[in-house]
Amino acid sequence: MIVFCGYANSDLTVGVPALPGAGDRVQATRMDRGDGGMGANAAAAAARVGAAVRFAGVVGDDPLSAAFLDALARDGVDVSWTARTGALTTSVILLTPDGERSIISQDDDLGTARVSEVVRSAARAGAGLLYLDGYRFPDAAAAFDGGVPFRVLVDLDGADTAEAVRAALKVADHAVVGRAQAAALLGGDAELAGAAASYGTHLLVTDGPRGWTLLTPSGARRDGQALSVTTVDATGAGDCFAGTYAAELDRGADPVAAARFAAVAAGLSCTRPGARDGLPSRAAVEDVLTRAEGSA
Numbered sequence: 001m002i003v004f005c006g007y008a009n010s011d012l013t014v015g016v017p018a019l020p021g022a023g024d025r026v027q028a029t030r031m032d033r034g035d036g037g038m039g040a041n042a043a044a045a046a047a048r049v050g051a052a053v054r055f056a057g058v059v060g061d062d063p064l065s066a067a068f069l070d071a072l073a074r075d076g077v078d079v080s081w082t083a084r085t086g087a088l089t090t091s092v093i094l095l096t097p098d099g100e101r102s103i104i105s106q107d108d109d110l111g112t113a114r115v116s117e118v119v120r121s122a123a124r125a126g127a128g129l130l131y132l133d134g135y136r137f138p139d140a141a142a143a144f145d146g147g148v149p150f151r152v153l154v155d156l157d158g159a160d161t162a163e164a165v166r167a168a169l170k171v172a173d174h175a176v177v178g179r180a181q182a183a184a185l186l187g188g189d190a191e192l193a194g195a196a197a198s199y200g201t202h203l204l205v206t207d208g209p210r211g212w213t214l215l216t217p218s219g220a221r222r223d224g225q226a227l228s229v230t231t232v233d234a235t236g237a238g239d240c241f242a243g244t245y246a247a248e249l250d251r252g253a254d255p256v257a258a259a260r261f262a263a264v265a266a267g268l269s270c271t272r273p274g275a276r277d278g279l280p281s282r283a284a285v286e287d288v289l290t291r292a293e294g295s296a
Helices: 038-048 063-074 112-125 140-146 161-170 179-185 189-199 236-252 257-269 283-293
Strands: 001-006 009-015 029-035 053-055 089-095 103-106 129-133 151-155 172-177 203-204 212-215 221-224
Touching: 001 038, 001 112, 001 236, 009 140, 029 038, 029 063, 038 063, 038 129, 038 236, 103 189, 103 283, 112 129, 129 236, 140 161, 140 221, 151 161, 151 236, 151 283, 161 172, 161 189, 172 179, 179 203, 189 212, 203 236, 212 257, 221 257, 236 257, 257 283
Parallel strands: 001 053, 001 129, 009 089, 129 151, 151 172, 172 203
Antiparallel strands: 009 029, 089 103, 203 212, 212 221
């Protein structure tokens, strides 16, 4: 079982001809409301490829939150651990015709005390893996004092300081980070490899259509390709990558195989609009992998 502890959002996607600069005025081509949030998207992605998943974020006690949880449940996510003591925040996504986007998000009500509660509950329930997003660090690191009986995966998106990244890496068995963020907060390839080795973490660096690099605690490096697709909407692709990577690890796959699976899933997720509509099934991902092996 995987426990996902992270953001839950209601996404407002605004289609624009180009991302605006300072002082620009642009005309929206469309506005759509949908479900989103890093942790919730990752949970849905993992459930769609067959993982046993619980979502332990925070939403509100209102009809929009209820509909949000119903949608997760339809994807196969157990939402019984979701606290309804806060609010379902809104994320505004500016989306261009070629699939590029900028995101404006609100802070949520998932505080350090709630993270600590989830860590204890996951230990009691015999979870195999816990997902956290990078927004929880550095404060969430204290929840892991003394160790935990499960693996921890941190999506470092949201960890906006070197201190937060270091705190996350101290507790993470696996960490996923975008190339630009990794370069800004950790450095180049040598520094990234050093971080993976010194923290004992499998550090998975993603770079959109340019693929991914896995750096292991032993010093090994593996590079992989992204799936070539015509991108309709890249919103949630990173969440899909993290969620399906977690799902494969929980199934017993080695990190390289899990990364290959996640790269295909993330690519497929970009072919439909919204953070959830394009999340693929296991069969869809395996079909792509099988055809790739047949043509090799």
